[in-house]
Amino acid sequence: MQRCHEKVGARMTRQDSMVQASRRQYYLRRGWWDDTTLGQLIDHGLTGRPDTVFRVWSRTRPYSGTYRDVRDLATRVAGSLHHRNVRPGDPVIFHLPNWLEAAVSFAGLAFAGAVAVPVPHYVSGSDLGKIARLSRARVVITSGADPARCSDVVTALRSTAPSVEHIVVVGGPVPTGCEGFDAFVAHRASEPIASEPIRTDPDQIALLAFTSGTGSAPKGVVHTHRSLCAEVRSHLPILVPSSSRPQLTGGPISHAAGMLLGLLLPIHRGQPVNLMDTWDPADVFAAMDATGLSAGTGAVYFLASLLDSPDLTPGRLAQIDSVVLGASPVPTSLARRAGQLGIDVVRSYGLTEHPTITGAAVTDPADKRETTDGRPLPGVELKILRDSGETAAPGEAGEVCARGPDLMTGYLDPELNAELFDADGWLRTGDIGFLDAEGWLTITGRSKDLIIRNGVNISPGEIENVLLALPGVVEAAVIGMPDESTGERAHAVLRLRPGATRPDLEQVRRHLLGAGLTKVKWPEGLHIATEFPRTPSGKVQKFLLRRDLSSFLEPTSEDR
Structure with missing residues (x-):
């Protein structure tokens, strides 16, 4: 069986051949x-600290144990993978909520030297099948909590992903031909526990993450042991003070923010891990009351839901x-509001x-932490390019390009590598x-989100930030809709707090005028949404909002 790093490596020589040797030495x-x-x-x-608390807050699969218990289960996962002929470099998918089994699967894969392929638990069976086929995963660990959905997942894997040899199911009934998680790790019980992780080449692949971002097509992102470890050791400690309270993490550990801030950084520091599988402010407050935890780090939704709660x-x-806000655009209004309430906000x-391209420390000036997205973190180089390819002047907007020690090795798709990396290894973001x-x-x-009206480029982010200061507005998205006469017209889509008064388009325009936005940036349509389509990290998927706008609107919402 050809290993993942051999297969992937053959598909992404551009980044390696052009910059890897020189950057590696640097x-x-x-x-x-x-x-x-x-x-x-x-x-x-x-x-290092085996008695440290490891806890999962869940209504269905709660868990409370120690690092010692987690390590024991992780070594059993590693042993079970080895028993099934999974070797270093082989890809394995875990498709689970923030449960104990997700954490020990990830750790066990790292111990075995396998390639972790984390997939958010709500990804459909058909999409999971595509990821399994693209990654050539040998094993898939998935949830059985919803038997009908689990059956769909198993059917999709068997019909579309011939590389999958084993399907392991956590919780619920186990479909025919699959294996329950408890039985899976029990294979290790009769064998000696490995004393330490398998030694692998740190330049080899440790993580294969599939991301669609705010666009429609998923991309396979390849990280090595070096890029992930650099992130945990060099960047995250700057963002999160070691003296801060332990955080309750709602972001999925199958996504970068939850994995890095909620799992790997606390383990690296020997601090308690507290994961939550379903974010509900009532449950969050109950956990905070019981243990003195903090909460709110990650996508802005987590903090906003707590600050907006009457409880x-x-x-x-x-x-x-203190909180670290990132993984999705951060409204300046939210950051300032949190700062005024006494919370040390760091945007990344x-x-x-x-x-983590940019960030800040809590000791940096509050105005910078709350109104910008930070400055380059150690080893990161950053430049802003005009459309002409020239470097932009300070204060001049352009495309963000970056490179640094936590940069991926490349994409699975060689065409993406050719398109998004330049000859010196800079990533066009x-x-x-x-x-x-x-x-x-x-x-x-986003460059793809720019609205071009009568040849004028309009940046939605600037308008959205101002719209968030409207009374009652929780979220705002500005999208471009096709128009025969102007090319595109800007439409504002708002999500309101319960009971808030619905603004009309004229009120919105007066608000934008008062904030100093020129008329060309004013929306020409207004919609009220019940919810926005999102990526796993909480980013609004504007391509879906544009395509299926009516399906996200309140029943009484209409163009104005």
């Missing part, structure tokens, strides 16, 4: 890279000492491809932003 020399593997990093954290008491607010910008005179970055939107 990052090693500066100490951002070393020879630590992901398995070693996890194992060192789990064994947020002064005592609970005091527990939210990154992608699955390059997890597709995001639009500008650097101020002191090097702080502000993201204003």
Whole structure:
């Protein structure tokens, strides 16, 4: 069986051949890279403080144990994979909520030197089948909590992914031909527990993540042991003070933000891990009351849901000492509101491809932390390019390009590598932003989201930030809709707090005028939505909003 790193490596020589050798030596020399593997990093954290609490907050599969217990199960997962002929470099999918089994599967894959392919638990069976086929996964670990959905997943895998040899089911009835998770790890019980993770080449692939971002086509993103370990050791400690309260994490560990901030950083530091499988403010507050936890880090939804809750008491607010906001666009209004309430807010910008490009420390000036997306983190180089390819001046918006020690090795698709990497290894992010005179970055939107009306480029992010200051508005998305006379027209889609008064288009325009936005940027349509289509990280999928706008609107919503 040809291993994943051999198959993938053959498909992405551009980034390796052009920059890998020189960048590798530079990052090693500066100490951002070393020879630590992901398995070693996890194992060192789990064994260093074995009595540290590891807890899953769930109405269906709660768990409370220690690092010692987690390591024991992780070694059993690694042993069971080996028993099924999974070797270093082989891809394995875990398709689970924030349950214990998701965490120990991830750790066990790292111990075995296998390639982790994390897939959010709500991804459909047909989409999971596509990912399994593209990744050539040998094993899939999925949820059986919903038997009908599990049956669909199994059917899709068997019909579309011939590489899958084993399907392991967590919870619920086990379909014929599959294996329950308890039986899967029990195979390890009669064998000696490995004393340490399998030693693998740190330049080899550790993670294969599929992301669609705000576009429609999923992309296979390849990270090595070096890029992930650099992220955990060099970048995340800057964003999260070691003295801050333990965080309750609602972001899925199958996504970069949840995996890095909710799982790997606390394990690296030997601090408690607290995961939640379904985010509900009532459950969050109950957990905070019981244990003194903080909460709100990740996509803006997590913090906003707590600040907007009528159950947020002064005592609970005091527990939210600091948060890292990212994984989706961060409204300045939310960051400032949190800061005024006494929360130390750190905004961070990154992608699955390059997890933390910019960020800040809580000791940096509050105005910078709350109104910009941070400055380049150690080893990261950043530039803003005009359409002509020239470097933009400070304050001038253009496409954000970056490279650094946590940058992916490349995409599975060689055409994407050719399109999005230049000859010097810079990644074209597709995001639009500008650097101020002191090097702080502000993201204003996606290049694909730009609205072009009568030849004028309109950045939705600037308008959305102002719309969020309207009374009662929780979220705002500005999209371009086709128009025969102007090419595109801007439409504002708002989500309101329960009971809030619905604004009309004229009120919105007066608000934008008062904020100083020129008339060309004013929306020409207004809609009220019940919810937005989202990526796993909470980003609004504007291509779906444009395509299926009516399906997301309130029954009484109409163009105005």
